[in-house]
Amino acid sequence: VTSDARGAPEQHVAAIVSRVRAVSAASAQAARTRSDGLLKPQGSLGVLEETVCRLAAVARSDRPAVPTCPAVVVAAGDHGVHTRGVTSWPQEVTAAMVAAMCDGKAAVNALAEAVGARVVLLDVGVATELPSHPLLRRVRIRPGTDDLAAGPAMSRDEACRALLAGADLTGVLIAEGVDVVVTGDMGLANTTASACLIAALTGCGAADATGRGAGIDDVTFERKRAVVAEALTRHRPSREDPLGALAAVGGLEHAALVGVMLAAAAEAVPVILDGIATNAAALVAAALCPDVVGYLVAGHRSVEPGAAIALDDLGLRPLLDLELRLGEGTGGLLAVPLVIAAAASHARMATLTEMPDVS
């Protein structure tokens, strides 16, 4: 696809990508130098120090600001592949869970409150139309994707429009003061689409990328693996054409999350990833725009095997490994206090030269 042949949405995507600058390696190094002079043995705060260096690279400062306004964006969509019997939960659960999140009843609400984060929901393609709600942004591109094992999940144009919905929402949130974005997802059967994207973009095998999602029996698991393998054989998606892969085997919520990441990176705001759906979206974002990876923090390593494969491919080490397999942004939210604590320790500790003399 040449530039001239691209539709308007794809041109908008390219425009966002062009706004993403490489993070500053010099600022990361300056933060490391500062950290080495703080009142502790060098390196003794371990991964907190590495996290500060990432924040410094994003902020282009050796003293990145301590985040004060985190928000989790939960992108929701349904999946035509649900009809293949890849999960034991009915498709209606997607809409019901988004409604529960609007009501403040879900895990994401409780964890967001606990860590002081806003919850923002984005319907880019739930099968059932949802009523309006203050927490819910409705940009329904289509009522769920088509069955990715039978044909493309969606058109390239639809994928780009879902991506732009995520990017637009993120731009609004950042304008409102959000200074760290957690990515979350809701969509029955989306671990199947996630596995397809991860296999396509990392080159790993279908069986390796596929897990048991929210919990399925052996028969369903084998069926799910076969569906992923079938989709990969049919579409031959690859990292050379990430939007093509997204359209062929992805979900509308994956596309929206790619947009969230690109827009946050374009505004130099760090993004904390959650589980496998967000890891799969990160692979697409990185294939579109390698510089986006510098803006990403891996919050949690999902139980799903594809999640670790994706994070390894991205070169990201997760802050947490708590055996979560829920999505919704839960694992990402749990990492928010660690990111804040990393920045706070870096900002507030004294230097070794300020150690009191008590001799």
Place this chain on the structure above:
Amino acid sequence: VTSDARGAPEQHVAAIVSRVRAVSAASAQAARTRSDGLLKPQGSLGVLEETVCRLAAVARSDRPAVPTCPAVVVAAGDHGVHTRGVTSWPQEVTAAMVAAMCDGKAAVNALAEAVGARVVLLDVGVATELPSHPLLRRVRIRPGTDDLAAGPAMSRDEACRALLAGADLTGVLIAEGVDVVVTGDMGLANTTASACLIAALTGCGAADATGRGAGIDDVTFERKRAVVAEALTRHRPSREDPLGALAAVGGLEHAALVGVMLAAAAEAVPVILDGIATNAAALVAAALCPDVVGYLVAGHRSVEPGAAIALDDLGLRPLLDLELRLGEGTGGLLAVPLVIAAAASHARMATLTEMPDVS
């Protein structure tokens, strides 16, 4: 040592031990049942669910209260074994760091502020006398221990008195409303004493229990291992006599932390462990009072190899593995938001039967 032959401090220790009840397995099971009915796939919050069950067992309720008033107790003491050259930092750093903590300049201060915890310092045996300060409780049993490789680090009576200082302080904090206690330590050369305690109480080898502490070169490391082996050969400390082991090869701050744990358990308040010094103290507490383990949450797995050995022996799985090797309570503090989030999700999520019907 028979009961009659015990000194008054040891009788006080026994009195605290006798007040520790076994946690409630029934409440843990009831919490698991409640968790299984919450608005998520069963088990999908992973280790958060296990943490809630621990809190439920402590609280004797299927819905443990969400902690609102965490405090970190940093027990400080010096070590006669410092003269053996087991660390590259001068002994004066212990006092200087306690002074820095009083001034709010250390990592523990920054992290405590970030997670909303109080900082309380306890001098049970810093070599240099420290001036009074509102954050510092001074119960200096002696100005540091003796060289544990040459003889007992302290007397049994001194170990008990340091233990009681930790217990007394913890009783005061709990009376003031503290509802979760993080254990922290400060004491140059205390990873040497920690390694001795861990080897003595788990039966592992001296070489396995000994690490590089705040960071030492190969020559110092070999010397440190030899010192630990020498102390174990000299004293033959064992889990059959935990107070004897504590007096022979422990530190005053270890003793105080044992008291913190016992007193918190006696009041049914959970304790979050930090790094190797607190893990070593937990082994002593557990040997004195096996029921104390139910009140402990492992916050972080220290880089020190002995830490993982101690936690395995206690049957505790750390919430975090961030390669910290600082002590001060830093790793324990970082786990506070996770413990709060676990309790909050359990308390606030709706049940599956409350899922909205959007069909």
